Amino acid sequence: MALIAWSNMLSTGISEQDNQHKKLIDLINQLNDAMQAGKGAEVLGKVLTELVNYTVFHFGYEEKLMAQHKYEDTPAHKAEHTKFVQTAGDLKKKYDSGNAVISVEIMNFLRDWLTNHIMKTDKKLGQSLAKLGVK
């Protein structure tokens, strides 16, 4: 079973942002499935790398939107991104050097962080952009 299911509750109203969130959810689900299936480090490491890289790309996309539209909550939103990239980067480093495993706790952390960030911080950005006519 998927760890995170997409629903309209997660929609920000901005279609490209929603599509990228769906891809992030898909990668987290893939990582969870691989962990549950007991896949080896090669598979897990590959998905983890893809997740970290896509997260960086996605945050860059949102930060560009914020800059383009002079979004007022940019600093707080960016700070959440930066902190998460640090945490995920640390996890990847530890994993790659054999000092961490992908656990249920880690998967729950990823799920909770992403869904909370989308529902609070990203939705707020989406609402603000919608007012400016961005779709």
Ligand SMILES: [Fe+2]
């Ligand atoms: Fe986002």
Ligand SMILES: [Fe+2]
């Ligand atoms: Fe965000």
